[in-house]
Amino acid sequence: MAADRPKQYLPLGRQTIIEHSLDCFLGHPGLKGLVVSLAADDPFWPTLAIAHDPRVQRVAGGLQRADSVLNALLYLHGNGASDDDWVLVHDAARPNLARADLDKLLDELAADAVGGLLAVPSRDTLKRADASGRVLETVDRSAIWQAFTPQMFRLGPLHRALADSLVADVAITDEASAMEWAGYSPRLIEGRGDNIKITRPEDLEWLRSRWDMQG
Template identity: 50%
Template structure:
């Protein structure tokens, strides 16, 4: 049977959000946003271990109570200057636990609205896949390319375009090798692609969005409260 673990890089500062503290610790439905991100992974029966990768100088983690997330959660203060570095450092920290062919799901700290059924769809859809893949949604809006004056220079055909999300799920050994050889990527799928593989896209939904701006936090609150009602 395949084994599944998860890793959440949470060493970023969230500079674009403009808050005084890293955005993963901002309040959301009565908890830090990061709590919601971790809870769906910790509650999934398929997943055996959940690593959260913090920066070495993180001053906020210890201010909150994470005990209710259970024994799966493991904290590593080895975050790097980039997402790729944080993930690579987290993979190294997990080396004594994971096997080369174990599945590892990497999930954004700022995606607190991942639905459990989409998480299971990812695991089921890729269980026998030779490469792995990621949650994504087909692009629905018309896309415009801007010039230097922020005027439309072209309309980009959206046929075949998907918006990447997380989790992104690949074999532990393959992901370690891909990130070691292709560190200048923005997500794990990019490293796998650069290594010559073709990740599979698993259909997600738009509620699994990344909280980037203050308005996104308010929308996340509505999504989470709506699921409890």
């Protein structure tokens, strides 16, 4: 992002990206609290007002996403959470989660045996490329979904899936992929397409312009 700080601390309106990403959860009556995984030497987090909110607990992040999530799950285990409790994992750089999507995820997965994630069906034509960047084939997009967060699973099975996949040195890109590797079939809950993860400067500019238009 060519910035002097991690992208989650860049400004978006009157708050940082990470503050917006957490706000949707802090304002929800059905959720008990938040655990944020951050680098141990992160100098930016303590400067935010949200860092001093008693509902938000901080744990050390890890080398990989799976390590950071595991540390958060271990904290929950050590502070009274049970294996059957639902946990939601969300990207710090995904600040535009709609409350309606969060409610939909919680409602539709409440009685699910596995859990699942917010996602959107692919709207674009997809191409499979070779090593030289030339098209090998057009992929049938009717069964292709783009995975978003939050991703919602029970604490015990998610902890075991992440821990076992790390021991097996399996490439895990999100919590759902760990659950898939462990033999589960997560459910896809269709959400809004504007629940984007900020990865490039144009993503942030798009959100800023959209929020400016809304007032």
